[in-house]
Amino acid sequence: MKILVTGGAGYIGSITVKLLQEKGHTPVVFDNLVYGHRESVSCPLIVGDLLDKEFLFKSFENENFDAVIHFAAYALAGESMQNPYKYFDNNIEGGLNLLDLMVKKKIPNIIFSSTCAIFGTPKVMPVSEDAQKNPESVYGESKLMFEKILHWYDQIYGVKHINLRYFNAAGAAPDGSLGENHDPETHIIPVAIKAAMNNQPFNLFGTDYPTKDGTCVRDYIHVLDLAKAHIQAIKKLNETNASDFFNLGTGNGYSNLEVLEMIKKVSGINLEIVKKERRAGDPPMIFADNAKAKRELGFSPQYSDLETIVKTAWQWHNKRS
Secondary structure, eight states: OEEEEETTTSHHHHHHHHHHHHTTOEEEEEEOOSSOOGGGOOSOEEEOOTTOHHHHHHHTTTOOOSEEEEOOOOOOHHHHHHOHHHHHIIIIIHHHHHHHHHHHHTOOEEEEEEEGGGSOSOSSSSBOTTSOOOOSSHHHHHHHHHHHHHHHHHHHHOOEEEEEEEOEEEOOOTTSSOOOOOSSOOOHHHHHHHHHHTTOOEEEEOSOSSSSSSSOEEOEEEHHHHHHHHHHHHHHHHHHOOOEEEEESOSOOEEHHHHHHHHHHHHOOOOOEEEEOOOTTOOSEEOBOOHHHHHHHOOOOSSOSHHHHHHHHHHHHHHHO
């Protein structure tokens, strides 16, 4: 299949593109390189912004695609609360321009990178697909809004979608070729690894949560397992021609302290931990009910045990230092 991948120069996008190529598909990446990296792309790359509708349409005037995988979005919850316009403009308007292209070119299917942030602080654990949606950030709200937009584009134009609601993407390609390379970096595993490598202390926000050790608990899913789910989602859309949505997580949670202890173990470095006050908006615990993804997508995480996640991330960052 020929697949348009927006945001394919980013972390999850670039690893998915590599896997698409290995499976015999032909990806084309459209990315503005604000957070993506040109060197991470090993297929045709068009540097452009989804907000520039004229350039978007001109870029694909003479091309067509079997499907779209839509990664391109701003994704920092904290920043979204400081600059809501940036998030609504990019994540909604950019997505609408993409959908307009799909309607014009009669591209039938889209796989959308959604997020567990649409749930906010869940009332019931683990979190199922049908749990109450209560975003606590503009970022989460923008993703939920786009899920609703996709519903209407299905109803009106017949554009079919699968929304993949990621929990915490982590780790790096096992062969060391691609990994998490954000600037600024906000995720605990790369931030703690960099602190260990540079012999700096790590700030741990919140040690008084109602969890097993007082620190936040999250569901970490290896980026390669996520990438595989996108290919499974395309296959399902081709087979069923029916829109759907899935939670992508392991169904298990690791606390921040457990993550930091694993980084100490893998690196052999005694990372200094500085305990700080809680940050606003961090739910104590969230992990996925992934039964539907297992049952209907064939989703079966292979790399998402904590040690493999941290080892692949450590190897990636160590190689680049």
